[in-house]
Amino acid sequence: MIVDDEAKIRNGLLKLLSSYQQWEMPVVFGDAESAFEYLRENRVDVMITDIKMPEISGLELIRRIREINGQVQIIILSGYSNFSYAQKAIEMGVRRYLTKPTNPREVISILMKLEEELESDQIADEEESRGEKEPVEVSNLAVAKAIQYVESNYAKKMTLRDVGDKLYLSPNYLCKLFKKHTGKNLSEFITEYRIEKAKEYLRDVRYKVSDVAELVGFGDTKYFSSTFKKLCGMTPMEFRNGKNADTE
Template sequence: MYNTLIVDDEFWMLEGLKKVIRRDCPDYTVTAVAKDGKQAIACLEKEKIDIVITDILMPGMDGLQLLQEIRRRGWKLPVLIVSAHSEFDYAKQAIHYGAFDYLLKPLNRTQIVSTLERAKTVMAPSAKGREDVLNTVPVAQAPGKELVERIRQSVQESFMENLSIADYSERMGFNASYLSRLFKQETGKGFVQYVTEQRMEAAISMIKDGKLSMTDIAKQIGYADYKHFRKVFKQYTGTSPKFYQNGEGEADDEEERGE
């Protein structure tokens, strides 16, 4: 059983989480509850806790301060942040201090169960004790730059596949909107734009190589529809693939139809 500490100053939230965990998470038990960060630290000092679920906005020591203090003390247990606030700065700070995940209120049962199920993969058996928990930092705790770099590397290797930020969100355990904003902040580009650029640069390289037909190139980089590929390519380079190949500059509409 994983001993859980819930930290929230709202009674209904505490009771709601306790109910879901008791009913739908058989591997977890709510060992303690706290109304603010100071009470939570006191619980952690005297109780064997495996995971913390905490709100952000609370009187006294808030959730982010609690997370920071937990890390300052060297406690490596996973901390799940829940908040009614979707501001990017909150999520960024939470990830910076090593939060396992950041969920937005109102929570639903599926969110809670899914997140706690993932959390089990980063918690060591209770016999090892708190100090051995999370010796290997999971993807969900990677700093923003490292997280985005992992996504970039993955896209560079598999841009020909049907990729979406939602796929990475599910795989890495993050809110999709958070990942999208983080990716744009770190790269200066939206996720879809980045994938498109990787595809177009690959197409340009293949066109210069001259070994494949335009239709085959389109399929190689993930476009089953050649017309769609041609449209995107023209938006990216200013000319159609065939005219790019011939070095003739931009085609007019009549010539485009002639393709």
């Protein structure tokens, strides 16, 4: 789906995407309201939308869509490089935020990657519905590599997509494998591993709690402390001051 109030942009994207015969002809809308009404009744894999449009903005359109459909992949194509727009878009699960003018090759590259992910997810769902299983060694290798990646990169900002990209797997498919073979969600594993590493740092009084938070990949000290307490039943300072003696 293409949503943009500029006819030149709509037509350009339509011409570009229609040249790829393996993709279904995109539906095109010049306003967000019409696009939303279409999505209420129809399935779309990917939507490319502008962010500034009359009456209803692209961000408002995305917010409405997320209330009824969490699966459609969304790419924003905007003339605005405003950070707050990009930040809000990321919070709503937008896959990419591109600024105009955009290189057509970049658009096609992103769409091809999304196509691979969608096909991978579809194959996984079909195998699951038929009761088919991946060879254990293949699945275990992917999970082992995911764990190794987390152990090597826990101190950095890391998302499920980062891990999936490293293994050339979609995040959804990787999470299914990880859950099946470990019994844990990958996001839970990342958090728990970071907290375990935090315990090691907290035992060294040279590090402040804020230092420890940064060392294990938490950008916000308050969030780190609340997460630590949730998982350990005590604050980082309580752990450091010896309350952990009865629990270890």
